[in-house]
Amino acid sequence: MRSKQDTDINSVDWQPFYVTLKLAVATTGLLIVLAAPLAYFLAYARFPGKSLIEALVNLPLALPPTVIGFYLVVFMGPKGAAGRVWEAVTGGSLLFTFLGIVVASTLYSLPFAVQPLKAAFQRIDRRLMESAYVLGLSRVATFLRVIIPNSASGIAAAAILVFLHCMGAFGVLLMVGGSLPGETKVASIAIYEAVEAMKYREAGLMSLCFIPISYAFLLLVNRLNRGA
Amino acid sequence: MVRRSGCGWVLLLVSVLWLIPVSVSAQEKLNAAVAANFIQAFTEISQAFERKTGVKVEATFASTGSLYGQIVNGAPYDLFLSADEDRPARLNREGAGERPFVYARGRCVLWSARKDFCRARDWRTALRGEDVKRVAIANPETAPYGTAARTALVKTGLWEALKQKWVFAQNIAQAFQYASTSATEAGFCAYSSVMSDEGKKGCFYRLEEAPAIVQSACILKRTPHRAAAEAFAAFLASPEADAIKARYGYQ
CATH class of the missing domain: 3.40.190.10 (Periplasmic binding protein-like II)
Known part of the structure; x- marks a missing residue:
């Protein structure tokens, strides 16, 4: 019985999981770096029309993945604006590459990074920042040396949320990925294709792997939030 | 108090309306699961069928694989128009589908x-x-x-x-x-x-090197509209439907 299960596990192709993990790590890293200044700006800047920018940042939350996916195929393609710029700079194509799905999920996960970061930045005691300014630190230095270290748990929460969101991404990747093995074929798509090909056992095993991983990360988020 | 009961009436009305099916006409309707390649031809064929018989045929378009999966899991379709011969044959063997018939050959x-x-x-x-x-x-x-x-x-x-x-x-x-x-x-x-x-x-x-894609269909055994489904299956092989299929390049 045991050995039979073992061979079944071995018959599953694990490469899509590796791609999923790689995608989640890359997107999380990129997004935290990009979202931190944006969140800082949204947390403290005051200007007319701020709510317009805030709504724009949150738009991926309210749009169906199909809408985002449809436009991304057009914009990242060889005739789209992003695709043409990319091709001029690098000589390669952006769509149907690993980097292409990183761009797609970065855009798609943007609110998941910005919202927790903004909340964390707003929780910081203003007096801390004022002391930093009084002591002669520049805005950038204050951001890097006072605000960021004091928002560690918020940054971690944002990172984990983005990470989980990327692991679960499906619709956008289905539309822009092209399902290239080892490149854009992530686990969620591999499961979908296994179901379509009537490989239910393989689909079941892969699905089963998702639950403990996602659960463990959610527990971790809880922990960090309580620590904050 | 009056305001309150007014609110209650609105709530009641809304919930009753919710329960009424969107279409209250007695018109008979078929639900077909149709392989994505057949979209344009199917739309025309079903319109011609509706003009002739008054029976509306609503279609769900997806890949053959996902439609098969839905049917195996009990999706309430009356007909399945596959893009292959294999899956309707499987449904027939498994007892979910009637005997398959070829409705189109695609290239x-x-x-x-x-x-x-x-x-x-x-x-x-x-x-x-x-x-x-x-x-x-x-x-x-x-x-x-x-x-x-x-x-x-x-x-x-x-x-x-x-x-x-x-x-x-x-x-x-x-x-x-x-x-x-x-x-x-x-x-x-x-x-x-x-x-x-x-x-x-x-x-x-x-692509001369690619084999013709023999597309077969079957009536699903769970259909409550057997007569209408059979009429549509027959219509699929009629000269009128054949002319539409030919226009979209099916043989």
């Missing part, structure tokens, strides 16, 4: 939105072109048109030789979408999509 083509793509001597030379970086193909594991395209590519030795060019679409409609938005330079599509308005803007090669 696989290599289509591009760029007219200059078709200046090459043949499709094999066109595919080898330096500027052809990506070519969309429907997933050969699940989409019959993808399987046919792969057969032609394997036969001509291009499947391995040009491996880095293939981009896999979930079904034949997505393969066409990738090619028509120029996300890929070309795509293996159904002959039927070449006949659409969008398809006429581009150009295509016939």
Whole structure:
């Protein structure tokens, strides 16, 4: 019985999981770096029309993945604006590459990074920042040396949320990925294709792997939030 | 108090309306699960059928693989129009479907939105072109048109030789979408999509090396509208339906 299960596990192709993990790590890293200044700006800047920018940042939350996916195929393609710029700079194509799905999920996960970061930045005691300014630190230095270290748990929460969101991404990747093995074929798509090909056992095993991983990360988020 | 009860009436009215089916007419309606390549032809055929009999046929379009999955899991369709022979035969063996019948024979083509793509001597030379970086193909594991395209590519030795060019679409409609938005330079599509308005803007090669895609259909045993389903099955083979199918390149 045991050995039979073992061979079944071995018959599953694990490469899509590796791609999923790689995608989640890359997107999380990129997004935290990009979202931190944006969140800082949204947390403290005051200007007319701020709510317009805030709504724009949150738009991926309210749009169906199909809408985002449809436009991304057009914009990242060889005739789209992003695709043409990319091709001029690098000589390669952006769509149907690993980097292409990183761009797609970065855009798609943007609110998941910005919202927790903004909340964390707003929780910081203003007096801390004022002391930093009084002591002669520049805005950038204050951001890097006072605000960021004091928002560690918020940054971690944002990172984990983005990470989980990327692991679960499906619709956008289905539309822009092209399902290239080892490149854009992530686990969620591999499961979908296994179901379509009537490989239910393989689909079941892969699905089963998702639950403990996602659960463990959610527990971790809880922990960090309580620590904050 | 009065205001309150007024509110209650509105709530009650809304919940009652919620329960009424959207369509209250007694018109009979069929639900068909239809393979994505047959979209345009099916829409015309079902309209002709409705004009003739008054029975409306609503279709769900998806890849053959996912429709099969839905049916096995109890989706309430009356008919299944597959893009292969295998899955209706399976449903028949498993007891979910009646005896399958062939309703169309489709052809696989290599289509591009760029007219200059078709200046090459043949499709094999066109595919080898330096500027052809990506070519969309429907997933050969699940989409019959993808399987046919792969057969032609394997036969001509291009499947391995040009491996880095293939981009896999979930079904034949997505393969066409990738090619028509120029996300890929070309795509293996159904002959039927070449006949659409969008398809006429581009150009295509016939794939003689690809086998014809024999598409069969079956009535599902769970249908409560057996007579109407049988009438539609018969209509699918009528000269009127054949003329529509021919217009979309089916044989």
